[in-house]
Amino acid sequence: MDIRQLEYFLAIVDHGGFNRAAAALYVSQPALSQTVRSLERDLAADLFHRIGKRAVLTEAGRALIEPARAAVRGMETARASVDAVQELRAGRLDIAAMPSPAVEPLTSMIRDFGGRHPGVQVRVRAAFTPQDVTDMVRAGAGELGLLTTSGPLPERGVVSHPVGVQGLVLLTPPDGPFPPGRPVAREELAGHRLIIVQRGTAVRAYVDELREHGVEFAVAAETEHRASVLPMVLEGVGLAVVTDSWRRTAERAGALVLDLEPNAELRIALISRRGPLSPAARAFLDRALTEPR
Structure with missing residues (x-):
């Protein structure tokens, strides 16, 4: 068994099939299949059920994912350590991030880091809840993670580094029901149509708590695609509670951004x-923790 075999195996898992994995790795599909069959012989177990053009993980394949990621991550750390001697002129850093902090402060963090280490590629991987971020970092799918939470910061298996706080705001169309410049009390949301996001996030928890305080509203849409919230607001689908990280982008797009009372921190x-940590992760973390946000 070697690292290349494990990288090919994970590519099939991450890209959903042999053909897509081969294209992503810039290798031929027969070469990829041969490498994976060699890995299966080494392990004396089938890793995939091959059903037509589909590749479905076997129980053995599912069991291999986490140790394979750990092995590949360890090799990448070794390679990155060599790059550190060359002042981080090359390498890659994977960051698992929730959608809202991925807008800000992650944009500023990547800008600051990229200015110092332009040869290091930062790859942002999508995670929707704080638990998703934590699980991805624990499993090695991201070496760093960025999350927002109204609860305690995660501790089991990871180290948490606070980098700031954000509040919540209300997005409305420019001709929405509330005047600009005045905070909106939660009771004023009664009777309005809201665009909501999936459970497990602080934004969804805030919206769910409205009903506990007697504020009845209609759900206009529920989406896991956070990037679709702003377009739906601008098209008049409904109003939306989002984190303050969306303020600048929303205002530039023409939406009205209003503070909420009471708010959530x-x-x-x-x-x-x-x-x-790899040198790239350590450098990114040090930079993020020393720069004011």
């Missing part, structure tokens, strides 16, 4: 796995 944190 969300903590923003970078999380890292316990143990040694």
